[in-house]
Amino acid sequence: MTNTDLLKLPNSAPRPAGELEALERIWSTPTGFRRLTAINNNIIGVYYIATALAFFVFAGVLAAIMRAQLAVPDNTLVSPDVYNQLMTMHGTVMMFLFAVPAVEAAGVLLLPQMLGARDLPFPRLSAYAFWAYAIGGTIFCSSLLFGLSPAGGWFMYPPLTSSSFSSGIGADFWLLGIGFIEISAIAGAIEIIVGVLRTRAPGMTIGKMPVFAWTMLIFAGMVIFAFPAIILATLLLELERAFGWPFFISDRGGDPLLWQHLFWFFGHPEVYVIFLPAAGMVSMILPSMTQSPLVAYNIIVVALIATGFFSFGLWVHHMFTTGLPNLSLGFFSAASMAVSLPSGVQVFAWIATIANGKLRFHTPALFVLGFLFIFTLGGLTGVMVAMVPFDWQAHDTYFVVAHLHYVLIGGMVFPLFAAIYYWTPAFSRKALDERLGKIAFWLMFIGFNLAFFIMHLTGLWGMPRRVYTYKSEMGWGLPNLVSTIGAYIFAAGVAIVLFDLIRKFRIGYPRGNVWSAGTLEWLPNGNYSARSVPIIRHHNPLWSDPALSRHVEEGRYYLPGTATGYRETIVTSPVEAVPQYVMIMPQPSWAPMIAAAGTAAFFILLTFKLVGLALFAGAIAVIAMIRWGWDLEPKPPFAEVDIGGGLRLPTYMSGPRSHSWWAVSILLLAAAALYLSYVFSYLYLWTVAPGVWPSAADVSYGSFAALCAALFIVASVGMLLASHTLRIAHRSRQWIFPVLVIGSLAALSVGLVLEVYGHWSAGLRPTINSFAALTYTASLLQGMLVAPALVIGVYSLARYARGDLDSNRRAAFDVTHLLFQAAVVEGLFNQLLVYGFPHVVR
């Protein structure tokens, strides 16, 4: 470090008295009962991971019961129905309540520190996503205690899960509960995308971003595009079960295979959604363990992006035995093999990194090596099942059970446990015990392979999946006993890790950089993350500048205190990470938790068909959300602040550069994905049952189409005018803006009501056939955009009345406007699809 380098530091030391204290005060965590109002990522992130681990243990216990049942032939430990519930809950909880939330939680916990941000951009949204998941997930799991759990397998195929064959509320629990938890996942994904792209430390260009941030970015992008498919699928199946709208009933123009397409269009990317962040963790841990930079960073990033794209083209490989034409099978077989390439590249890049340095055999390194062994084998059996003829033999046997556990436990659980050992000292006062960690690793590694390797053979010997028992003359007794013993050894390893976590993990001033790692999360940090935000010039800034930690802690870099007196973080440009503005962040609040409880209650009460109570809970949720938004965007005390080195940044931003604009745009991408899934379903069912589509001559239900379209266009123009009025801000004509907004909201709503009335008055009923059901679904989906646009529209008007909305501070209106125009576009598309399509095809 030369003197000229020192001169480059933006701030001088020592810092003014009281600066650090003010920073600590504004970022302090509420104590006592009010701790539940905490929204800071180091608190919510830890709760989030702890909850995910609790669900992991719960689902693991279910697996242990199943393994006990299967240990010997002709066992009667659990009844067939209980077994089906155990099996369904095990898969569902592991996938939806453990794997996806666990990696999302890791993102919430690690990303701000890793990127040099004070927190993620929407801390209250993180808190909401966490509480919604924790409350909803707990109620979902408790259904097992009452014997009310779903029993149709984790992928819930109709017709088994239709009301004719699963009449209890178990399936509704699944559909509403999982649909709701997916919404929480999307909320988290929006947060992560904006966080990764807009809150990186100055100078951390996208090409210098840690690989974990890359994987979380791709993870979140995949969630945005894949999860809407399952949300639509659960919506359709629930509509069919509750109201008899026939989407999957073939007698009335539906098709059960539609479910499989929608489910796997979500379900396959989901595997990579789980795996990619875990791979990102490995790419962070290995450089520390070997004390050498990651080899082939660029190739790894390209591989990650490629995986994200490929993973959307593979879903049919779950359907090789559904009688599809050979041409499709060949295509999806090839695509399935292609996706193994980017994973293979990463495996060899990790091996290269190991060879590049000197591997230190700490516990995280052991878990990473275990991961390499298990995941490679899982990838190889994945290539085997991607071969269509092999899949004809192995489909629905224990071979597939073995494969998927190799990929998921190998690809996600082992890296997660490596991550737990690796990052605990970055957040906890004490590190975890190395000796216990090594014992735990060997128990888990040996137990896992004992339990699951033999299952490949059990499967090839013909044992089908999802059976509650088997006859002794089948000869599967011994391999199953081995699997059971292995599973219990694995569980013992997990128990040791949990024991050590409970004993050692304490939130507080972290233990620090015990591994001599090179990335920003290892800077000395408190609730506010790092004291000051460094300028980044290298992939491993702590290695390239040994004085960095000291300078950061002394407050020599940007934003060493609080510039506005609020919580705040620096927002930078998405590619080059040039500082753009200082974002004022919210304080702790009860609102996110109450909103989450209300949302969870809404969905759970709907399961029990208590519509009145459900609406009441929903209203509480909406009120809490309005309360939550109300004190965002406080009027900043200064229009611009100096964050150090003479760099002056605005404290407010609206329009396409603002974080709120980004978040809503990403939400609209998810809405577009939902709508595309709907269009796919529409066209798919038309190809299956064109007979139930009306001929052009009797499109009498279209009498209102032109009127609706006209109303939508009028509403759109009205809103554009309102936006313009706000910009020019006539002080004398303040009434024009609210009148335009109210008029536009009214026109949009009336258009939607007329659309539905038009169908109804023409005699169309959603229960008669799939065409009618899809027609009403179109309006329902549009309603899902119109309703929030109405709520936020009224909210914006309230802010306007209070004087909190003007030509500068206009984010609330911009958000409404984006949602509004999306609702208009969807409405116009609906007219084309529902009224125009029959004209085209007949």
Add this chain to the structure above:
Amino acid sequence: MALGLRLDWRVAALLGFAVFGNATEAWCNQSALHPASDAAERIFNLIVVMTAGAVAIQLLVIGLVIAGVYGNWRWRHRIASVRFVFAMGVIFPTVILTALLVYGLLLMRDGHSGALPGHDAAPMDTT
């Protein structure tokens, strides 16, 4: 059917019997390792080829990890390069997987004639 592959099957079956002595004739009924039709026979060959390939690649990966950790300077230098990552991660799997895909597509063209009469799957009580 090539004699070599038949022998492979016998070795595998013998191994199975040796390890799992309790296995009886019955499990062969629906075992993919006991092909009873021409189509199943062809798929069985595929299973043997792929298993051998998977074992070889798994051993290769383990070997490379060991070489990366304990190997001498020359070995580690060779492995720790972008060229190695590209060769092993892109070129090698592309060649292998293309060959495998062609094999699979040819098998698919040959068709899937299903189980022979009298070799139906054993009845299972799955509720």
